[in-house]
Amino acid sequence: MKRKFLRSLAALAATAVAAPLAFAQAGYPDHPIRVIVPFPPGGSVDPIMRIVGPRLGEVLGQPLVIDNRAGANSAIGAGAVAKAPADGYTLLFTAGSTHVILPLQPPQSPDFLKDFAPIAGVARSSYMLAVHNSVPAKTLPEFIAYAKANPGKLNFASSGVGNLNHLAAELFNLRAGTKIVHVPYKGGAPAVQDLVAGRVQMMLTNVPTLQPQVDAGALRALAYTTARAGGPPVPLFAQYGLAELEGIEPYLVLLAPARTPDAVIAKLTAAMQKVLAMPDVIKSIETQLQAPYYLPAQQLGERLQADSARMKEVIDKGRIVLAP
Incomplete structure (x- = not known):
């Protein structure tokens, strides 16, 4: 009898706690x-x-x-x-x-x-690989060939160690067989500034970060992870055997x-x-x-x-x- 009473008391207590919580959820947000x-x-x-x-x-x-x-x-x-x-x-x-x-x-x-x-x-948004205009390559295969011919002499910018644009470029190095050197910055803005100035040669990051500079003629876009909605046709990584980069999407x-x-x-x-x-x-x-x-x-x-x-x-x- 005592055990049954305790179980009933516990059930009542649980109900008392659950009722305000359920009420709060029903009224969310207040x-x-x-x-x-x-x-x-x-x-x-x-x-x-x-x-x-x-x-x-x-x-x-x-x-x-x-x-x-x-x-x-x-x-x-x-x-x-x-x-x-x-x-x-x-x-x-x-x-x-x-x-x-x-x-x-x-x-x-x-x-x-x-x-x-x-x-x-x-x-x-999709990712894009863009290079400074001083880079002689006009297409992604040309850029890969140029980078392979100059191992360790080209640099890529990122907005910090270990973030997505760093890892995306490292994946590009890994799959393309290039040795482009990482130069990390404290944020995307200084990275883009140095890319536009030609202090680094490449960046692989989201389209909103680089497309305005490409449209202004300050940079050259070589490949995108996906097509731009409503925009003109663009070269895609998949066309060059690098479809894996499409999985790294912001x-x-x-x-x-x-x-x-x-x-x-x-x-x-x-x-x-x-x-x-x-x-x-x-x-x-x-x-x-x-x-x-x-x-x-x-x-x-x-x-x-x-x-x-x-x-x-x-x-x-x-x-x-x-x-x-």
Whole structure:
């Protein structure tokens, strides 16, 4: 009898705890949501959140407050969200490609893939390889031949050690059989400045970063990972036997701290799907040389895991040392 009474008491206690939680989820959101962007204003990540953020707030009925927390290749901002309460009021908007690399870097803690719950894919753009005009090659095969004839004499720029454009160029070296030397910078802007000035000869990064310089005639584009939506035909890596580079594609994602309630994730995922179907949002994203890329939570989680495995393979096979 006593044991039965204790079980009943425990059940009542559990109900008392669960009821407010269920009520809170049903009323979510009831105050503003903070979205941390772990990159500085500008670039290719922040502008997309400033496009989708206001409309997402309209759909949810609460404003989204954008908080830029740059540093440590996005680890600072991501770490802040990982430690936040899992209630749906602190979210992370980041580059999925960068996010999957973080767990592979020293000290390999925390594991950012396990510390977050995927909400939705948001936007994507292709990568491009561009060279300074002083490089005599006019096509990608010519550039590969030129680099092979000058091993160790050409340099490629990246926005930092261990990020996606570094690893993409290292993968290019590995598959093309070239020995182009890595020159890391503290951010994409100084890297592009030195590329335009001819202090480095090559960069492999997202289209929004380099296309304006190509259009202005300051750089020469040799290959893209995918065709530009609505643009003229462009040479693709796949045409030259480098289709593997198509898998290294910049894409932007919305994440929540792990253990965020499923009901909250579902509401955010559905809201993002509505936003990315809005004609004005589509048009605005395309002005940033990107495209809407809606992925529901489960598919996004699967892609993050698959991309992490791919990046680990590149790092291991290329014997790339990632600095802390």
